[in-house]
Amino acid sequence: MKRREFILLIGGGLAWPAIARAQGGAKLHRVFWVSTQSEPDPFLDGFREGMRALGYVEGKTVTFETHYAPGDPQALRKIVSELQRGDIDLVVSSGPATRVMTAVTDIPVLFALSGDPVALGVVKSLAHPGTNFTGSTFLSLELAGKRVELLKDIYPKLRKLAVFSNTDHPGEPLEWRATLESCRNLGIEAAYVPFCGAREIENGLMAAGKVDADALLVFPDAVTLVHRAKIAEFAIAHRLPSMFGWSEYCDAGGLLSYGANQRTTYFRLATYADRILRGENPSDLPVMRPEKFELAVNLRTARLLGIDLDVSSILFRASKVIS
Amino acid sequence: MTDGAAQSSSCTMPPRRSLFCKYFATLFVAAVVPLILGAAVEASFGYRDQRRQISAVLQADARAASDRIEAFTDGIRDQLGWMVQLPWAAGDDAQHKIDALRLLQQVPAIVSVSLLDETGTERVFVSRLLLNRTGRGTDMSTDPAVLGARANKVWYGPVQYQRDSEPYMRIAVAGSLPAAGVAVAEVNLKLIWDVIAAIRIGETGYAIVVDDSGHLIAHPDISLVLRGRASSGSFGRIKHLAGAASGAAVITGDRGNPVVALSVQAADVGWTVIAMQPASEAFASIRAALWRSSILIAFGVLIALALAYWRAHRMSGPIKQLEEGVERIRTGQFEHRIKIFSGDELQQLALRFNEMASELAISQQKSARIERLKQFLPSQVAELVEHSHELLEGQRREVAVIFGDLRGFTAFSTRNEPDVIMAVMREYYEAVGAVTTRHEATLIGFDGDGVMLLVNAPVACEQPATQAVRLAIDLQMTVQSLAGKWCDAGHAIGFGVGVAMGPATVGTVGYNGRLDYTAMGAVVNLASRLCNLAKDAQILADPTIAGRVRDSVPLASLGQRTIKGYDQALEVFAVAPADLPLKPPGSGQRRREKESQDH
Structure with missing residues (x-):
């Protein structure tokens, strides 16, 4: 046994050490970025950062072709035909654009979804996508209820909650339904304030101001993320304790946020992009889910709100405190 | 070189293996075999040490990983232990909830925790994803987690894959007091990734964790874990192979490459930590050493090749030259010389060879000269020239001895002037010399008027007796014809001959370069006595001669005669007068005269 191993080793060992390492740097990879959001795109920035961290140099080893169709997934259908020209190595889609990309079957597609990719039909299972799709999902549905709970923990007097939601977001109805259900469990009246895309955000906020709510819950998506400062300002102005999906909102003045770390998610997405560009099959790459959730609280905002908040119920479990 | 060798040995069988090849092979093997053996031994010891x-x-890395994983699970266990320290009391739920929320804050891996009272009813449920609950909830008293925790204080549930992808397990801890109830936590095992991913063995080595049935729990590549049970086949195999070996085993890793793997059991949870390092990396140093040795061997081989070639060439080259030289000498090219300047025995040999060639050339010249000379010399002389050495050596052989003696010489010499005597002597000597030469006999010497001749020594002849008798007859005739002339001049001189045959010691004797060939023995005395007995014109022979020449020359017996020095009388024979030519007139009278004078 040992001798055979030894001989094997000598035999194998004498083959000159494989010099051919990953040649990821040699080729220029073309990445197609498809989104129904509009620029500036914080997700693209996060993804770019991830790719840079993995050693990709934009313009040298990777180029991003960005395609935005704000609020109009149908407009992206034209883009799908563009993909037929054949020199695209990878498509990264965020938001509802993923649904349109189901027409693409021969190019790997990476997605970042709030909803369930299995329900959306782009993968067969989380463990084995079995298609040209893979990516990460944010578990937004499960967290939607949790956000309401946390809001009630910090503001026990909460009776009516304004739910500010971009309808132009995949899985938004499901998220609204989950929120509504937990509101019911917690004895809170939910006031649905929908808007569609960045154009309507001002109107949406005006509508939110009129529902006479005790607090504001904002669904996390690119539009609200881009306009987070405006929304946070609005909440403070209307003395509404606000709850968001990602800690970036808190940095911009939101009171609370609970959700997965965006950067981590996009870094991981970049890792998958790297693996696919190196030749791995997306159908073998399981869909990623976050396992760490950040609870952020902005004490400055809490002071600015000037209302009676049970900050202590949150502070001891917050992972990020902004003061 | 080889061509020359092939040509020179064309007449003989060409050697199957040339000396060059043998020397070359031997020297080469002598240099290379120890080198390779040394490298092989070094490599095998190196391999063992390295292994x-x-x-x-x-072992250390796997143990460290296992310790960290135990620390991970122990941490959860201990934290859960805090939850079940105090017995449940009414209105405690809120405080317990805060404790549970703190627990979640403390332990990121815990996704949710249920706190149960002594009846096994859920009192508090806190989760990161689901809504928290307080107050009496579901009865979980029959849950295996509760039963297990109550039985063993701590219960570790099996690994389960949520939606077939994310690994989870439940850990339950029961309080030391039954009234403290049970805490059941759901743990996301993806969090172990931090523990495992931090472990680096060498450059690219890593550790993995599998459960009892080979399900992957932790792997630096989290995507493999997220594949759920699907990958358990290949990891089950790795677990089995790594567990089967006592130490580190070389197996095919999960990436299909050979790895050195060693497994360690994490005691509490029954998981297996497998530390793996790619064989290529693990044995890189030994491989580098092998490469170094290989390069050294290659160098050694080249040097050995060159040295062996050079040495073998230095050895076989001169030998081929010598062989060629011998071949040339054989074909008569004595002027051929060998030039070897190796400064060793071969050069010495070449020198000797050249000396030999020159000596051979000289002796060849000599023999050629002798060959030429032999055409002009009597065969006897020629042979003497050729074989003088052996012929003249002292030896004992049968010879015929002839003595001749003038009769009446004393009276003649006293009566005549020296010049007359010298003239007679000169004629006599010339005649004897001529006869001796004619009959190929050996003239031993003159002694005044006497002469001694030998037949069959030193040059042998076929019939020495017959030849001796014929010589005696010729001699008698020749001297008698001279005697007739001397008689006419007034000198009364006669001539008698004695012939005897028998063994004698012959050889050269002498002193200081003055050498004489002579015969010694009874036969010489006998011939001398017979000569003295012989009358003028008479030839007397002993019985040996008589016996030998009976068929060719008739001899007449003169009967028994006493001979001085011999005890017994000896039969003496005389050559029949018929064989002697007619004597000139007056010879009979002169003979009588002489006889009377000599006696």
Whole structure:
């Protein structure tokens, strides 16, 4: 046994050490970025950062072709035909654009979804996508209820909650339904304030101001993320304790946020992009889910709100405190 | 070189293996075999040491990983232990909830925790994803987690894959007091990734964790874990192979490459930590050493080749030259010389060879000269020239001895002037010399008027007796014809001959370069006595001669005669007068005269 191993080793060992390492740097990879959001795109920035961290140099080893169709997934259908020209190595889609990309079957597609990719039909299972799709999902549905709970923990007097939601977001109805259900469990009246895309955000906020709510819950998506400062300002102005999906909102003045770390998610997405560009099959790459959730609280905002908040119920479990 | 050798040995069988090849092979093997053996031994020892070292390193790393994983689970267990310290009391739920929320804050891996009272009813449920609950909830008293925790204080549930992808397990801890109830936590095992991913063995080595049935729990590549049970086949195999070996085993890793793997059991949870390092990396140093040795061997081989070639060439080259030289000498090219300047025995040999060639050339010249000379010399002389050495050596052989003696010489010499005597002597000597030469006999010497001749020594002849008798007859005739002339001049001189045959010692004797060939023995005395007995014109022979020449020359017996020095009388024979030519007139009278004078 040992001798055979030894001989094997000598035999194998004498083959000159494989010099051919990953040649990821040699080729220029073309990445197609498809989104129904509009620029500036914080997700693209996060993804770019991830790719840079993995050693990709934009313009040298990777180029991003960005395609935005704000609020109009149908407009992206034209883009799908563009993909037929054949020199695209990878498509990264965020938001509802993923649904349109189901027409693409021969190019790997990476997605970042709030909803369930299995329900959306782009993968067969989380463990084995079995298609040209893979990516990460944010578990937004499960967290939607949790956000309401946390809001009630910090503001026990909460009776009516304004739910500010971009309808132009995949899985938004499901998220609204989950929120509504937990509101019911917690004895809170939910006031649905929908808007569609960045154009309507001002109107949406005006509508939110009129529902006479005790607090504001904002669904996390690119539009609200881009306009987070405006929304946070609005909440403070209307003395509404606000709850968001990602800690970036808190940095911009939101009171609370609970959700997965965006950067981590996009870094991981970049890792998958790297693996696919190196030749791995997306159908073998399981869909990623976050396992760490950040609870952020902005004490400055809490002071600015000037209302009676049970900050202590949150502070001891917050992972990020902004003061 | 080889062509020359082939040509020179064309007449003989060409050697099957040339000396060059043998020397070359021997020298080469002598240099290379120890080198290769040394390298092989070095490599095998190096491999063993390296393997032992790798085993130790992997053992330490796997143990460290296992310790960290135990610390992970122990941490959860201990934290849960805090939850079940105090017995449940009414209105405690809120405080317990805060404790549970704190627990979640403390332990990121815990996704949710249920706190149960002594009846096994859920009182508090806190989760990161689901809504928290307080107050009496579901009865979980029959849950295996509760039963297990109550039985063993701590219960570790099996690994389960949520939606077939994310690994989860439940850990339950029961309080020391039954009234404290049970805490059941759901743990996301993806969090172990932090523990495992931090472990680096060498450059690219890593550790993995599998459960009892080979399900992957932790792997630096989290995507493999997220594949759920699907990958358990290949990891089950790795677990089995790594567990089967006592130390580190070389197996095919999960990436299909050979790895050195060693497994360690994490005691509490029954998981297996497998530390792996790619064989290519683990044995890189030994491989580098092998490469170094290989390069050295290659160098050694080249040097050995060159040296062996040079040495063998230096050895076989001169030998081929010598062989060629011998071949040339054989074909008569004595002027051929060998030029070897190796400064060793071969050069010495070449020198000797050249000396030999020149000596051979000289002796060849000599023999050629003799060959030429022999055409002009009597065969006897020629042979003497050729074989003088052996012929003239002292030896004992049968010879015929002839003595001749003038009769009446004393009276003649006293009566005549010296010049007359010298003239007579000169004629006599010339005649004897001529006869001796004619009959190929050996003239031993003159002694005044006497002469001694030998037949069959030193040059042998076929019939020495017959030849001796014929010589005696010729001699008698020749001297008698001279005697007739001397008689006419007034000198009364006669001539008698004695012939005897028998063994004698012959050889050269002498002193200081003055050498004489002579015969010694009874036969010489006998011939001399017979000569003295012989009358003028008479030839007397002994019985040996008589016996030998009976068929060719008739001899007449003169009967028994007493001979001085011999005890017994000896039969003496005389050559029949018929064989002697007619004597000139007056010879009979002169003979009588002489006889009376000599006696």
